Amino acid sequence: GLAVAGLAGRAQAADGLTPNSWEEITNYNNYYEFGTGKEDPARYAGDLTIAPWSVQIDGMVDRPGAYGLDDILSKMTIEERIYRFRCVEAWSMVVPWSGFELADLLEMAGVQSGATHVAFETVLRPDEMPGVSRNVLEWPYVEGLRLDEAMHPLTIMATGIYGRDIPRQNGAPLRLVVPWKYGYKSIKSVVRVTLTDKEPPTSWNKANAREYGFYSNVNPAVDHPRWSQATEREIGGGLFAKRKPTLVFNGYDEVASLYEGMDLTVNH
Protein backbone atom coordinates (compact mmCIF):
# COMPACT_ATOMS: atom_id res chain seq x y z
CA GLY A 1 0.00 0.00 0.00
CA LEU A 2 2.37 2.69 1.24
CA ALA A 3 5.30 1.56 -0.85
CA VAL A 4 3.10 1.41 -3.92
CA ALA A 5 1.66 4.88 -3.40
CA GLY A 6 5.11 6.28 -2.73
CA LEU A 7 6.50 4.71 -5.85
CA ALA A 8 3.68 6.02 -8.01
CA GLY A 9 4.15 9.47 -6.54
CA ARG A 10 7.85 9.46 -7.30
CA ALA A 11 7.17 8.21 -10.81
CA GLN A 12 4.97 11.18 -11.55
CA ALA A 13 7.53 13.52 -10.10
CA ALA A 14 10.27 12.00 -12.25
CA ASP A 15 8.88 12.25 -15.77
CA GLY A 16 5.13 12.58 -15.58
CA LEU A 17 4.47 8.88 -15.97
CA THR A 18 1.64 7.36 -13.98
CA PRO A 19 2.18 3.61 -13.63
CA ASN A 20 -0.62 1.21 -14.46
CA SER A 21 -2.13 -0.67 -11.57
CA TRP A 22 -0.74 -3.99 -10.35
CA GLU A 23 -4.02 -5.54 -11.49
CA GLU A 24 -3.58 -4.26 -15.05
CA ILE A 25 0.12 -5.09 -15.32
CA THR A 26 -0.35 -8.66 -14.10
CA ASN A 27 -3.54 -9.58 -15.99
CA TYR A 28 -2.78 -8.51 -19.55
CA ASN A 29 0.29 -10.37 -20.73
CA ASN A 30 1.73 -11.94 -23.83
CA TYR A 31 3.60 -15.05 -22.70
CA TYR A 32 2.65 -17.60 -25.34
CA GLU A 33 4.24 -20.48 -23.43
CA PHE A 34 1.12 -20.25 -21.27
CA GLY A 35 -1.39 -19.63 -24.06
CA THR A 36 -2.17 -16.92 -26.60
CA GLY A 37 -4.98 -15.23 -24.62
CA LYS A 38 -4.02 -12.09 -22.73
CA GLU A 39 -5.27 -13.58 -19.46
CA ASP A 40 -3.82 -17.05 -20.08
CA PRO A 41 -0.44 -16.27 -18.45
CA ALA A 42 -2.11 -15.01 -15.25
CA ARG A 43 -4.30 -18.14 -15.27
CA TYR A 44 -1.75 -20.82 -16.16
CA ALA A 45 1.71 -19.62 -15.13
CA GLY A 46 1.24 -20.62 -11.48
CA ASP A 47 2.97 -23.99 -11.90
CA LEU A 48 6.23 -22.56 -13.20
CA THR A 49 9.06 -23.45 -10.81
CA ILE A 50 11.11 -20.30 -10.26
CA ALA A 51 13.28 -21.40 -7.35
CA PRO A 52 15.98 -22.53 -7.53
CA TRP A 53 16.89 -20.57 -10.67
CA SER A 54 20.13 -20.25 -12.47
CA VAL A 55 21.28 -18.44 -15.58
CA GLN A 56 23.79 -20.01 -17.94
CA ILE A 57 26.12 -17.26 -19.11
CA ASP A 58 28.34 -18.48 -21.91
CA GLY A 59 29.88 -17.77 -25.29
CA MET A 60 32.45 -15.00 -25.51
CA VAL A 61 32.83 -14.31 -21.78
CA ASP A 62 35.81 -14.66 -19.45
CA ARG A 63 33.88 -16.42 -16.70
CA PRO A 64 31.25 -18.68 -18.29
CA GLY A 65 29.05 -20.85 -16.10
CA ALA A 66 25.72 -21.43 -14.43
CA TYR A 67 25.12 -18.48 -12.12
CA GLY A 68 22.59 -19.00 -9.34
CA LEU A 69 20.03 -16.21 -9.15
CA ASP A 70 20.72 -15.53 -5.46
CA ASP A 71 24.40 -15.33 -6.27
CA ILE A 72 23.72 -12.84 -9.07
CA LEU A 73 21.41 -10.72 -6.92
CA SER A 74 23.97 -10.50 -4.11
CA LYS A 75 26.29 -8.71 -6.52
CA MET A 76 23.74 -6.41 -8.18
CA THR A 77 22.25 -3.09 -7.17
CA ILE A 78 18.46 -3.24 -7.40
CA GLU A 79 16.80 0.02 -8.34
CA GLU A 80 13.36 1.13 -9.43
CA ARG A 81 12.76 2.16 -13.04
CA ILE A 82 9.41 3.43 -14.22
CA TYR A 83 9.26 2.76 -17.94
CA ARG A 84 6.74 3.04 -20.73
CA PHE A 85 6.04 -0.40 -22.20
CA ARG A 86 4.85 -0.48 -25.83
CA CYS A 87 3.58 -3.74 -27.31
CA VAL A 88 3.86 -4.35 -31.06
CA GLU A 89 0.06 -4.85 -30.96
CA ALA A 90 -0.33 -1.08 -30.41
CA TRP A 91 -1.22 -1.08 -26.73
CA SER A 92 0.92 0.30 -23.95
CA MET A 93 1.38 0.45 -20.20
CA VAL A 94 3.63 2.15 -17.70
CA VAL A 95 5.39 -0.33 -15.44
CA PRO A 96 7.33 0.41 -12.23
CA TRP A 97 10.02 -2.24 -12.60
CA SER A 98 12.75 -3.01 -10.15
CA GLY A 99 15.93 -4.62 -11.33
CA PHE A 100 19.57 -4.07 -12.24
CA GLU A 101 21.38 -2.95 -15.34
CA LEU A 102 22.16 -5.71 -17.81
CA ALA A 103 25.59 -4.12 -18.26
CA ASP A 104 26.42 -5.05 -14.65
CA LEU A 105 25.51 -8.69 -15.27
CA LEU A 106 27.59 -8.80 -18.46
CA GLU A 107 30.55 -7.18 -16.71
CA MET A 108 30.29 -9.76 -13.94
CA ALA A 109 30.82 -12.50 -16.54
CA GLY A 110 33.48 -10.49 -18.38
CA VAL A 111 32.62 -9.68 -22.01
CA GLN A 112 35.43 -10.61 -24.40
CA SER A 113 36.60 -8.05 -26.92
CA GLY A 114 35.30 -9.73 -30.09
CA ALA A 115 31.69 -10.01 -28.86
CA THR A 116 29.14 -7.92 -30.77
CA HIS A 117 25.78 -9.35 -29.75
CA VAL A 118 23.95 -10.93 -26.80
CA ALA A 119 21.53 -13.82 -27.20
CA PHE A 120 18.86 -14.67 -24.60
CA GLU A 121 16.75 -17.75 -24.03
CA THR A 122 13.52 -18.30 -22.05
CA VAL A 123 13.08 -21.38 -19.89
CA LEU A 124 11.30 -24.25 -21.66
CA ARG A 125 9.38 -26.63 -19.42
CA PRO A 126 6.57 -28.37 -21.29
CA ASP A 127 5.25 -29.89 -18.04
CA GLU A 128 4.76 -26.45 -16.53
CA MET A 129 3.91 -24.50 -19.69
CA PRO A 130 0.64 -25.63 -21.29
CA GLY A 131 1.07 -23.30 -24.29
CA VAL A 132 4.18 -24.96 -25.70
CA SER A 133 2.20 -28.01 -26.82
CA ARG A 134 1.09 -25.78 -29.67
CA ASN A 135 3.68 -24.56 -32.14
CA VAL A 136 2.56 -20.93 -32.17
CA LEU A 137 6.28 -20.14 -32.19
CA GLU A 138 9.39 -22.29 -32.24
CA TRP A 139 10.35 -23.04 -28.62
CA PRO A 140 12.33 -22.10 -26.63
CA TYR A 141 11.69 -18.39 -27.06
CA VAL A 142 14.90 -16.61 -28.00
CA GLU A 143 15.83 -12.94 -28.30
CA GLY A 144 18.89 -10.87 -28.96
CA LEU A 145 20.44 -7.43 -28.75
CA ARG A 146 23.44 -5.73 -30.19
CA LEU A 147 26.10 -5.40 -27.50
CA ASP A 148 25.84 -1.59 -27.36
CA GLU A 149 22.06 -1.91 -26.87
CA ALA A 150 22.62 -4.47 -24.14
CA MET A 151 25.17 -2.24 -22.39
CA HIS A 152 22.95 0.86 -22.53
CA PRO A 153 22.06 2.06 -19.03
CA LEU A 154 18.32 1.98 -19.86
CA THR A 155 18.50 -1.78 -20.47
CA ILE A 156 17.70 -3.70 -17.30
CA MET A 157 17.07 -7.18 -16.01
CA ALA A 158 13.87 -6.85 -13.97
CA THR A 159 13.20 -8.85 -10.84
CA GLY A 160 10.22 -6.96 -9.46
CA ILE A 161 7.18 -4.78 -10.11
CA TYR A 162 5.91 -2.24 -7.56
CA GLY A 163 8.70 -3.41 -5.27
CA ARG A 164 7.24 -6.93 -5.11
CA ASP A 165 8.75 -10.04 -6.69
CA ILE A 166 7.92 -10.12 -10.37
CA PRO A 167 4.95 -12.47 -10.94
CA ARG A 168 5.34 -15.53 -13.15
CA GLN A 169 3.07 -14.15 -15.88
CA ASN A 170 5.37 -11.14 -16.19
CA GLY A 171 8.53 -13.25 -16.57
CA ALA A 172 9.62 -14.36 -13.10
CA PRO A 173 12.14 -14.53 -11.71
CA LEU A 174 14.31 -12.54 -14.11
CA ARG A 175 13.46 -10.83 -17.39
CA LEU A 176 14.95 -8.37 -19.80
CA VAL A 177 13.40 -4.90 -20.19
CA VAL A 178 14.42 -2.75 -23.17
CA PRO A 179 12.01 0.18 -22.96
CA TRP A 180 12.59 1.65 -26.44
CA LYS A 181 11.79 -1.61 -28.23
CA TYR A 182 8.50 -3.44 -28.76
CA GLY A 183 7.60 -5.61 -25.81
CA TYR A 184 8.48 -8.96 -27.37
CA LYS A 185 12.18 -8.00 -27.30
CA SER A 186 12.00 -7.91 -23.49
CA ILE A 187 12.33 -11.67 -23.10
CA LYS A 188 10.89 -13.31 -19.98
CA SER A 189 12.16 -15.93 -17.50
CA VAL A 190 15.70 -15.86 -18.84
CA VAL A 191 17.81 -19.02 -18.33
CA ARG A 192 20.62 -18.35 -20.77
CA VAL A 193 22.67 -15.37 -21.89
CA THR A 194 25.21 -15.94 -24.65
CA LEU A 195 27.79 -13.46 -25.91
CA THR A 196 28.45 -13.90 -29.61
CA ASP A 197 29.96 -12.19 -32.64
CA LYS A 198 26.91 -12.76 -34.86
CA GLU A 199 23.40 -11.35 -34.89
CA PRO A 200 21.48 -14.05 -33.00
CA PRO A 201 18.17 -15.51 -34.21
CA THR A 202 15.05 -14.06 -32.54
CA SER A 203 11.72 -15.86 -32.17
CA TRP A 204 9.29 -13.47 -33.88
CA ASN A 205 11.77 -12.74 -36.64
CA LYS A 206 12.06 -16.47 -37.31
CA ALA A 207 8.27 -16.75 -37.37
CA ASN A 208 7.73 -13.81 -39.74
CA ALA A 209 10.73 -11.73 -40.80
CA ARG A 210 8.62 -9.31 -42.83
CA GLU A 211 6.59 -8.31 -39.79
CA TYR A 212 9.21 -8.50 -37.04
CA GLY A 213 12.74 -7.25 -37.58
CA PHE A 214 15.78 -7.83 -35.39
CA TYR A 215 15.81 -4.28 -34.05
CA SER A 216 12.10 -3.78 -33.34
CA ASN A 217 12.59 -0.25 -32.10
CA VAL A 218 9.32 1.50 -31.34
CA ASN A 219 8.73 3.68 -34.40
CA PRO A 220 5.45 5.40 -35.26
CA ALA A 221 6.69 5.97 -38.83
CA VAL A 222 7.17 2.28 -39.64
CA ASP A 223 3.87 0.42 -39.65
CA HIS A 224 3.48 -3.23 -38.91
CA PRO A 225 2.37 -4.67 -42.27
CA ARG A 226 -1.04 -5.47 -40.78
CA TRP A 227 -1.67 -2.42 -38.62
CA SER A 228 -0.54 1.13 -37.98
CA GLN A 229 2.07 1.86 -35.32
CA ALA A 230 1.34 5.60 -35.33
CA THR A 231 -0.88 5.45 -32.25
CA GLU A 232 -1.35 3.29 -29.21
CA ARG A 233 -4.00 2.60 -26.61
CA GLU A 234 -3.03 2.78 -22.97
CA ILE A 235 -4.29 -0.14 -20.96
CA GLY A 236 -6.69 0.86 -18.22
CA GLY A 237 -8.67 3.53 -20.07
CA GLY A 238 -11.77 1.37 -20.25
CA LEU A 239 -14.24 1.07 -23.11
CA PHE A 240 -13.82 4.67 -24.26
CA ALA A 241 -10.02 4.97 -24.00
CA LYS A 242 -8.58 7.44 -26.50
CA ARG A 243 -5.61 6.49 -28.64
CA LYS A 244 -2.49 8.56 -28.17
CA PRO A 245 0.44 9.15 -30.53
CA THR A 246 3.29 6.67 -30.29
CA LEU A 247 6.69 8.25 -29.63
CA VAL A 248 9.90 7.53 -31.56
CA PHE A 249 11.97 5.07 -29.51
CA ASN A 250 8.96 5.01 -27.19
CA GLY A 251 10.04 8.42 -25.91
CA TYR A 252 13.60 7.34 -25.05
CA ASP A 253 15.39 9.69 -27.46
CA GLU A 254 18.71 9.16 -25.71
CA VAL A 255 19.14 5.88 -27.60
CA ALA A 256 18.94 7.55 -31.03
CA SER A 257 22.73 7.80 -31.25
CA LEU A 258 22.96 3.99 -31.22
CA TYR A 259 21.35 3.97 -34.66
CA GLU A 260 23.03 6.94 -36.33
CA GLY A 261 23.37 6.46 -40.05
CA MET A 262 21.06 3.42 -40.09
CA ASP A 263 17.90 3.24 -42.18
CA LEU A 264 15.35 2.39 -39.49
CA THR A 265 12.74 1.35 -42.05
CA VAL A 266 15.01 -1.30 -43.54
CA ASN A 267 16.38 -2.21 -40.09
CA HIS A 268 12.94 -2.25 -38.46
Next chain:
Amino acid sequence: MIADRINAVTRRIPPWPLYLIAVLPPVWLLYQGLTGGLGVEPIRALEHELGQLALKLLIAGLCITPLRRFAGVNLMRYRRAVGLIAFFYVVLHLLVWLVLDVQIPSQIWADILKRPYITVGMGAFALLIPLAVTSNNMSIRKLGGRTWRKLHRLAYGAALLGGLHFVMLVKGFQIEPLIYMGVVLVLLVLRLPFQRAPFMRASG
Protein backbone atom coordinates in the same frame (compact mmCIF):
# COMPACT_ATOMS: atom_id res chain seq x y z
CA MET B 1 -36.21 -40.98 -35.25
CA ILE B 2 -34.45 -38.10 -33.53
CA ALA B 3 -34.74 -35.94 -36.64
CA ASP B 4 -38.51 -36.38 -36.73
CA ARG B 5 -38.79 -35.50 -33.06
CA ILE B 6 -36.70 -32.34 -33.56
CA ASN B 7 -38.83 -31.43 -36.55
CA ALA B 8 -42.01 -31.94 -34.52
CA VAL B 9 -40.71 -29.59 -31.82
CA THR B 10 -39.44 -26.91 -34.21
CA ARG B 11 -42.80 -26.90 -36.05
CA ARG B 12 -44.27 -25.42 -32.88
CA ILE B 13 -41.50 -22.86 -32.20
CA PRO B 14 -41.63 -19.74 -34.38
CA PRO B 15 -38.41 -17.94 -35.33
CA TRP B 16 -39.26 -14.51 -33.90
CA PRO B 17 -38.01 -15.14 -30.33
CA LEU B 18 -34.52 -15.59 -31.83
CA TYR B 19 -34.41 -11.87 -32.63
CA LEU B 20 -35.10 -11.02 -29.00
CA ILE B 21 -32.56 -13.52 -27.69
CA ALA B 22 -29.97 -12.16 -30.14
CA VAL B 23 -29.98 -8.79 -28.40
CA LEU B 24 -28.84 -10.33 -25.12
CA PRO B 25 -25.20 -11.25 -25.92
CA PRO B 26 -24.18 -7.77 -27.14
CA VAL B 27 -25.94 -6.12 -24.20
CA TRP B 28 -24.22 -8.54 -21.82
CA LEU B 29 -20.83 -7.94 -23.47
CA LEU B 30 -21.28 -4.17 -23.29
CA TYR B 31 -22.22 -4.42 -19.62
CA GLN B 32 -19.16 -6.62 -18.99
CA GLY B 33 -16.97 -4.16 -20.88
CA LEU B 34 -18.20 -1.28 -18.75
CA THR B 35 -17.79 -3.13 -15.46
CA GLY B 36 -14.40 -4.80 -15.95
CA GLY B 37 -15.70 -8.24 -16.94
CA LEU B 38 -13.81 -8.13 -20.26
CA GLY B 39 -10.45 -7.54 -18.60
CA VAL B 40 -8.24 -4.47 -18.57
CA GLU B 41 -8.48 -3.86 -22.35
CA PRO B 42 -12.22 -4.15 -23.05
CA ILE B 43 -12.23 -2.57 -26.53
CA ARG B 44 -10.25 -5.32 -28.19
CA ALA B 45 -12.11 -7.97 -26.21
CA LEU B 46 -15.53 -6.62 -27.24
CA GLU B 47 -14.44 -6.35 -30.86
CA HIS B 48 -13.18 -9.94 -30.94
CA GLU B 49 -16.18 -11.40 -29.11
CA LEU B 50 -18.62 -9.77 -31.55
CA GLY B 51 -16.57 -10.85 -34.55
CA GLN B 52 -16.47 -14.45 -33.37
CA LEU B 53 -20.20 -14.45 -32.62
CA ALA B 54 -20.86 -13.22 -36.15
CA LEU B 55 -18.63 -15.89 -37.68
CA LYS B 56 -20.27 -18.61 -35.57
CA LEU B 57 -23.70 -17.54 -36.78
CA LEU B 58 -22.59 -17.39 -40.42
CA ILE B 59 -21.39 -20.97 -39.95
CA ALA B 60 -24.65 -21.92 -38.22
CA GLY B 61 -26.56 -20.52 -41.21
CA LEU B 62 -24.48 -22.65 -43.57
CA CYS B 63 -25.27 -25.75 -41.50
CA ILE B 64 -29.03 -25.57 -42.04
CA THR B 65 -29.20 -26.93 -45.59
CA PRO B 66 -26.75 -29.84 -45.01
CA LEU B 67 -28.60 -30.72 -41.79
CA ARG B 68 -31.80 -31.13 -43.75
CA ARG B 69 -30.19 -32.95 -46.63
CA PHE B 70 -28.00 -35.35 -44.69
CA ALA B 71 -29.72 -35.69 -41.32
CA GLY B 72 -33.31 -34.87 -42.16
CA VAL B 73 -33.41 -32.13 -39.52
CA ASN B 74 -35.43 -29.22 -40.81
CA LEU B 75 -34.43 -25.86 -39.34
CA MET B 76 -35.22 -23.97 -42.54
CA ARG B 77 -37.67 -21.61 -40.88
CA TYR B 78 -34.87 -20.24 -38.67
CA ARG B 79 -32.37 -19.60 -41.46
CA ARG B 80 -33.44 -16.02 -42.15
CA ALA B 81 -33.24 -15.13 -38.46
CA VAL B 82 -29.80 -16.72 -38.12
CA GLY B 83 -28.53 -14.81 -41.15
CA LEU B 84 -29.97 -11.48 -40.08
CA ILE B 85 -28.62 -11.86 -36.56
CA ALA B 86 -25.18 -12.70 -38.00
CA PHE B 87 -25.40 -9.48 -40.01
CA PHE B 88 -26.45 -7.56 -36.88
CA TYR B 89 -23.35 -8.84 -35.06
CA VAL B 90 -21.11 -7.99 -38.02
CA VAL B 91 -22.46 -4.43 -37.95
CA LEU B 92 -21.78 -4.16 -34.19
CA HIS B 93 -18.28 -5.63 -34.69
CA LEU B 94 -17.65 -3.01 -37.37
CA LEU B 95 -19.01 -0.20 -35.19
CA VAL B 96 -16.77 -1.16 -32.28
CA TRP B 97 -13.82 -1.15 -34.67
CA LEU B 98 -14.74 2.26 -36.14
CA VAL B 99 -15.86 4.12 -33.04
CA LEU B 100 -13.98 2.57 -30.12
CA ASP B 101 -10.90 1.02 -31.71
CA VAL B 102 -9.57 3.06 -34.66
CA GLN B 103 -11.26 6.33 -33.64
CA ILE B 104 -9.46 8.35 -36.32
CA PRO B 105 -11.75 8.74 -39.39
CA SER B 106 -8.89 9.44 -41.80
CA GLN B 107 -7.20 6.21 -40.76
CA ILE B 108 -10.26 4.07 -41.34
CA TRP B 109 -10.23 4.32 -45.14
CA ALA B 110 -6.43 3.94 -45.19
CA ASP B 111 -6.74 0.78 -43.09
CA ILE B 112 -9.40 -0.68 -45.37
CA LEU B 113 -7.16 -0.21 -48.41
CA LYS B 114 -3.78 -0.90 -46.82
CA ARG B 115 -4.40 -3.76 -44.40
CA PRO B 116 -5.31 -6.97 -46.21
CA TYR B 117 -7.14 -8.55 -43.26
CA ILE B 118 -9.32 -5.46 -42.97
CA THR B 119 -9.90 -5.39 -46.74
CA VAL B 120 -11.01 -9.01 -46.53
CA GLY B 121 -13.26 -8.32 -43.54
CA MET B 122 -14.87 -5.37 -45.30
CA GLY B 123 -15.36 -7.61 -48.34
CA ALA B 124 -17.30 -10.06 -46.20
CA PHE B 125 -19.42 -7.21 -44.84
CA ALA B 126 -20.09 -5.88 -48.35
CA LEU B 127 -21.28 -9.31 -49.50
CA LEU B 128 -23.69 -9.51 -46.57
CA ILE B 129 -25.41 -6.18 -47.28
CA PRO B 130 -27.53 -7.34 -50.27
CA LEU B 131 -28.40 -10.48 -48.32
CA ALA B 132 -29.64 -8.54 -45.31
CA VAL B 133 -31.61 -6.17 -47.55
CA THR B 134 -33.36 -9.02 -49.37
CA SER B 135 -34.02 -11.24 -46.34
CA ASN B 136 -37.78 -10.67 -46.48
CA ASN B 137 -40.75 -12.24 -48.28
CA MET B 138 -41.32 -9.23 -50.51
CA SER B 139 -37.80 -9.46 -51.95
CA ILE B 140 -38.23 -13.17 -52.65
CA ARG B 141 -41.46 -12.43 -54.53
CA LYS B 142 -39.90 -9.53 -56.44
CA LEU B 143 -36.68 -11.32 -57.39
CA GLY B 144 -38.27 -14.71 -57.93
CA GLY B 145 -37.08 -17.80 -56.09
CA ARG B 146 -34.35 -18.72 -58.55
CA THR B 147 -32.69 -15.31 -58.65
CA TRP B 148 -33.09 -14.89 -54.88
CA ARG B 149 -31.42 -18.24 -54.20
CA LYS B 150 -28.58 -17.38 -56.58
CA LEU B 151 -28.08 -14.01 -54.89
CA HIS B 152 -27.98 -15.64 -51.48
CA ARG B 153 -25.07 -17.82 -52.49
CA LEU B 154 -23.07 -14.70 -51.60
CA ALA B 155 -23.31 -16.11 -48.07
CA TYR B 156 -20.68 -18.68 -49.11
CA GLY B 157 -18.26 -15.91 -50.08
CA ALA B 158 -19.02 -13.97 -46.90
CA ALA B 159 -18.27 -17.00 -44.69
CA LEU B 160 -15.05 -17.70 -46.60
CA LEU B 161 -13.87 -14.10 -46.29
CA GLY B 162 -14.94 -13.96 -42.64
CA GLY B 163 -12.92 -17.10 -41.86
CA LEU B 164 -9.95 -15.75 -43.82
CA HIS B 165 -10.20 -12.41 -41.95
CA PHE B 166 -9.78 -14.33 -38.67
CA VAL B 167 -6.90 -16.47 -39.99
CA MET B 168 -5.06 -13.36 -41.22
CA LEU B 169 -5.26 -11.29 -38.06
CA VAL B 170 -3.62 -13.58 -35.50
CA LYS B 171 0.07 -13.56 -34.60
CA GLY B 172 2.13 -16.73 -34.93
CA PHE B 173 0.72 -20.13 -35.91
CA GLN B 174 -2.62 -20.39 -34.12
CA ILE B 175 -5.03 -23.26 -34.49
CA GLU B 176 -8.41 -21.72 -33.57
CA PRO B 177 -8.95 -19.59 -36.70
CA LEU B 178 -7.85 -22.54 -38.85
CA ILE B 179 -10.57 -24.67 -37.25
CA TYR B 180 -13.20 -22.06 -38.16
CA MET B 181 -11.82 -21.92 -41.69
CA GLY B 182 -11.84 -25.70 -41.95
CA VAL B 183 -15.49 -25.89 -40.87
CA VAL B 184 -16.46 -23.27 -43.46
CA LEU B 185 -14.60 -25.19 -46.18
CA VAL B 186 -16.29 -28.49 -45.25
CA LEU B 187 -19.72 -26.82 -45.32
CA LEU B 188 -19.00 -25.39 -48.76
CA VAL B 189 -17.66 -28.69 -50.12
CA LEU B 190 -20.92 -30.34 -49.03
CA ARG B 191 -22.68 -28.02 -51.47
CA LEU B 192 -20.67 -29.05 -54.53
CA PRO B 193 -22.97 -30.58 -57.15
CA PHE B 194 -21.25 -33.99 -57.21
CA GLN B 195 -22.41 -34.54 -53.63
CA ARG B 196 -26.10 -34.52 -54.55
CA ALA B 197 -26.97 -37.80 -56.18
CA PRO B 198 -25.33 -40.37 -53.87
CA PHE B 199 -26.68 -38.77 -50.71
CA MET B 200 -30.37 -38.63 -51.62
CA ARG B 201 -32.24 -39.87 -48.63
CA ALA B 202 -34.35 -42.98 -49.12
CA SER B 203 -36.78 -42.20 -46.33
CA GLY B 204 -37.87 -38.89 -47.90
